[in-house]
Amino acid sequence: MDVVERILISEEEIQARIKVLAKEISQQYQGETICLLCILKGGLMFLTDLAKQLTVPVTFDFIGISSYGNATKSSGIVRITKDLEESIENKHILIVEDIIDSGLTLSYLVKNLESRKPASVRICTLLDKQINREVDIPIDYVGFLAPDEFLVGYGLDYQELYRNIPFVFVLKSDYYAN
Secondary structure, rough: OOOOOEEEEEEHHHHHHHHHHHHHHHHOOOOOOOEEEEEEOOOOOHHHHHHHHOOOOEEEEEEEEEEOOOOOOOOOOOOEEEEOOOOOOOOOEEEEEEOOOHHHHHOOOOOOOHOOOEEEEEEEEEEEEEHHHHOOOOOOOEEEEOOOOOOEEEEEEOOOOOOOOOOOEOOHHHHOOO
8 A cells, every 4th residue: 555654563463462452351350241432433443353352241332532633633622423322320331442642532531431420431442652641541451552653544544544454554644744
């Protein structure tokens, strides 16, 4: 593909790491049912592969939340674009996210969810871009640490494109600069 500057994480590396994360999550939630809360749209690929590896009962729910729009950096303004379908009261919630950058969006979401009285709220992210963190937010499960580059693939997009690519790559700056 002519948009790939370089592949950062291969499909095989992603799947191997998901198996490790799923084992840790399954052990922590042994005897419980967990609600996997997918942050749309980026978390969908990660959610489906993670769910297939879990050995505890799971339910799914989805929330749309955005602070990016069509930009490559967070605007800092958070908005819910699609709310949950079900009540989360007394449920164990595992937020499944594609990438955590500044932490502002996730911090907002966690506060919003905690006001709904769940039994617990934990966070699982495929990519953790710690270098841009503005809010200290505890992340329970991390797939990979991410560099300060514009990443796409495996759920991450640029203007809704490249989510379906099975690996994470650095997008050539020619495609988003200017």
